Amino acid sequence: MRTHTLSAICISLALAAPFASAHEKGDWLVRGGLTTVAPDESTSNIIAGGSDLGVALTIDNDTQLGLNVAYFITDNINVELLAATPFTHDVNFSVSDPLGTGNTLGEVTHLPPTITVNYYFNDANSAFQPYIGAGLNYTFIFDESFTAANKEAGLDDLSLDNSVGISAQVGMDYQIDKEWHVNASVRYIDINTEASFTVGGAEGSVNDIDIDPWVYTLSVGYTF
Structure with a gap:
């Protein structure tokens, strides 16, 4: 009786334990979820008609659909591409x-x-698979526009330069089973740009815009 009871307890614990499986060389991961870009911005002042207006800028957060694909080139190292729907x-x-x-x-x-x-930091005995990473970002900036009220005030032709910068991240996969996992990550991206515009026909600019966002992602992934 005791043997049967002990066996039943062991089976129950095994079924209740989280699935543990480390990633392996050759694995592809595909993830989709929510990504929030939260700028930690600092900017130089707005220059209009050669005069410093003594006013800088701030930039709001935005959340969009985040997508990424990763490939394991060894059991411990992967190369990941982060993409998303456009942030506004x-x-x-x-x-x-x-x-x-x-x-x-x-x-x-x-x-x-x-x-x-x-x-x-692969651990075959744990469902948690933490990681760290570093990489390169290229930010395409487009559809820049002033509000209708600012256009009526004479502001026009807003343009921001694209940006190249480094990035760093920490993250974690939680293995649900061999194929499915939940992912959470936080990354810092170095995004620097300049803005140009016209005001009443005169040239204006903001020469240094350090957007430097923290990027938070929560997603569901599939391994194949």
């Missing part, structure tokens, strides 16, 4: 309504594809 951010004045047109200057849209090499 409101660009605001750092002080309240300096031009009498509201606090929002305009908006910008961007795509920040990032290639990262990750190192996994």
